[in-house]
Amino acid sequence: MMKTIRLGCPGLVLALLLGAVGMRAQTSTGAVTGDVSDASGAVLPGATVVVENTDTNVKTTGTSNAAGVYTVRFLPIGHYQVLVSAPGFATKSTPPFSLEINQTIELHTKLTAGSESTVEVTDTAPILDTTDGTIGTTFSENEVQSVPLEGRNFQAVALFTPGVVSTDPTGLTGGNATGRSTNANGLISVNGNRGQANYYTLDGVDINEPQNNQIGYN
Numbered sequence: 001m002m003k004t005i006r007l008g009c010p011g012l013v014l015a016l017l018l019g020a021v022g023m024r025a026q027t028s029t030g031a032v033t034g035d036v037s038d039a040s041g042a043v044l045p046g047a048t049v050v051v052e053n054t055d056t057n058v059k060t061t062g063t064s065n066a067a068g069v070y071t072v073r074f075l076p077i078g079h080y081q082v083l084v085s086a087p088g089f090a091t092k093s094t095p096p097f098s099l100e101i102n103q104t105i106e107l108h109t110k111l112t113a114g115s116e117s118t119v120e121v122t123d124t125a126p127i128l129d130t131t132d133g134t135i136g137t138t139f140s141e142n143e144v145q146s147v148p149l150e151g152r153n154f155q156a157v158a159l160f161t162p163g164v165v166s167t168d169p170t171g172l173t174g175g176n177a178t179g180r181s182t183n184a185n186g187l188i189s190v191n192g193n194r195g196q197a198n199y200y201t202l203d204g205v206d207i208n209e210p211q212n213n214q215i216g217y218n
Contacts, residue, residue, distance in 0.1 A: 030099040033071040034107030036064045036084055043068030044111060047086040054079045054096050077101050077138055082109075090114035102136040137161045155188065155215060163191040184212045 036047040047064040055078045062072040080099050085091040089111035099105060139147070139157055149156045156172040158164050166172055168185035187195025196213045200206075209216030 029074045029076055030101065031071060031073040031075060031104045032080065032082060032099070032107065033104055034069070034082075034109060036068045036070070036086070036109050036111065038089070039110060039112050041110075044086050044089070047084055047089075047111070050083045050085075051075060052081050052083070054081055075099055080105075082107060084109045084111065086111055088113060100136060100138045155186075158188050165189050167195050186214055187212065 032049075032051050034049075036044045036049070038044055043064075043066075045064055045066045045068055047068070047070070049062040049064065049070045049072065051060045051062070051072045052058070053060075053076070060072050060075060062070045064070045077099055079096050081094055081096045083091055083093045090113070092109050092111055094107065097105065137160070139160070144154075144157065147157060147160065151173045153172045156166075159166060159172075165188065167187050167189055171185035171187065184195065188198065189195050190198065198213060200208050200215045207216050208214070
């Protein structure tokens with residue numbers, strides 16, 4: 001099975017996504033989904049949902065459907081706050097939360113009649129996703145700067161993800177750490193698969209070189 005490794009560095013944050021291709025689309029972003037109802041539990045269609053990135057102040061808007069359900073996809077990893085509003089109801093907002101790579105946060109929001117904004121701690125889905133075998137890992141700027149990488153090869157950060165090993169203990173060091181590797185020893189193996197089965201993207205762009213299917217960077 002092919003393994004996908006996605007690298008993204010907003011604010012020097014390195015995100016790795018390792019998983020089998022096929023069952024479900026894999027992205028280097030996250031999503032927020034949930035449902036909106038009134039105090040009696042009746043669904044509220046047409047509610048406005050604003051997902052705000054508290055790091056960049058970028059807002060993404062969604063609307064609940066006829067079943068009161070909404071989904072806001074393709075959100076860059078970071079910290080978010082969700083505001084839910086509907087005519088005749090008080091606006092509800094969540095405390096800020098972290099959104100990790102390929103993670104879907106599930107919220108359940110009940111609106112009460114009124115016009116004042118309130119803060120509500122909503123229920124969220126557990127971090128462990130039992131429906132998807134994808135492995136996603138996010139490293140903060142401080143972690144990327146602090147991890148002991150010989151030669152500072154950013155690809156070696158993947159070795160801190162469960163199931164990932166180097167096919168050669170020296171393959172990610174020396175010249176391979178500073179330039180494009182031309183040997184098969186600069187590969188990593190994900191869950192026992194061949195290193196040539198990896199697929200690398202940077203911010204969604206293919207960066208594979210054809211010789212050994214490694215990262216084509218200088």
